[in-house]
Amino acid sequence: MEDTLYEQVGGLAFFEQLVDGFYDVVATDELLRPMYPEDLTESRRHLVLFLCQYWGGPTTYMDERGHPRLRMRHAPFRITKKARDGWIHAMTCALDGVRDQLNDEQYEEMMAYFTMAANQMRNV
Numbered sequence: 001m002e003d004t005l006y007e008q009v010g011g012l013a014f015f016e017q018l019v020d021g022f023y024d025v026v027a028t029d030e031l032l033r034p035m036y037p038e039d040l041t042e043s044r045r046h047l048v049l050f051l052c053q054y055w056g057g058p059t060t061y062m063d064e065r066g067h068p069r070l071r072m073r074h075a076p077f078r079i080t081k082k083a084r085d086g087w088i089h090a091m092t093c094a095l096d097g098v099r100d101q102l103n104d105e106q107y108e109e110m111m112a113y114f115t116m117a118a119n120q121m122r123n124v
Helices: 013-028 043-054 058-063 070-074 082-098 104-121
Strands: none
Touching: 013 043, 013 082, 043 058, 070 104, 082 104
């Protein structure tokens, strides 16, 4: 049986590092920052848990928050092409920050997922 991507990249610590890099960019982005609460602690935790679960790790996200329902959870926000592009930029920066921990296939798989997900969240 093949290891999940979660296991391949080293588990929780990898995703915490990825999410920290993402929110470092979001924290200074004029368009994205207002879409998040003042305190990013829970937002960081939710994203870490979601990504861990998505990539084959523990189901803590689902256990605590139920089905991800990403479009529903993001519906209150105006996600324009510019916002989507900003989100992809922030996640690309984060992914580039952990690039040395990924092989090409893992990097491409993650980038493809993030791009697809960002496109699906666009609602304006």
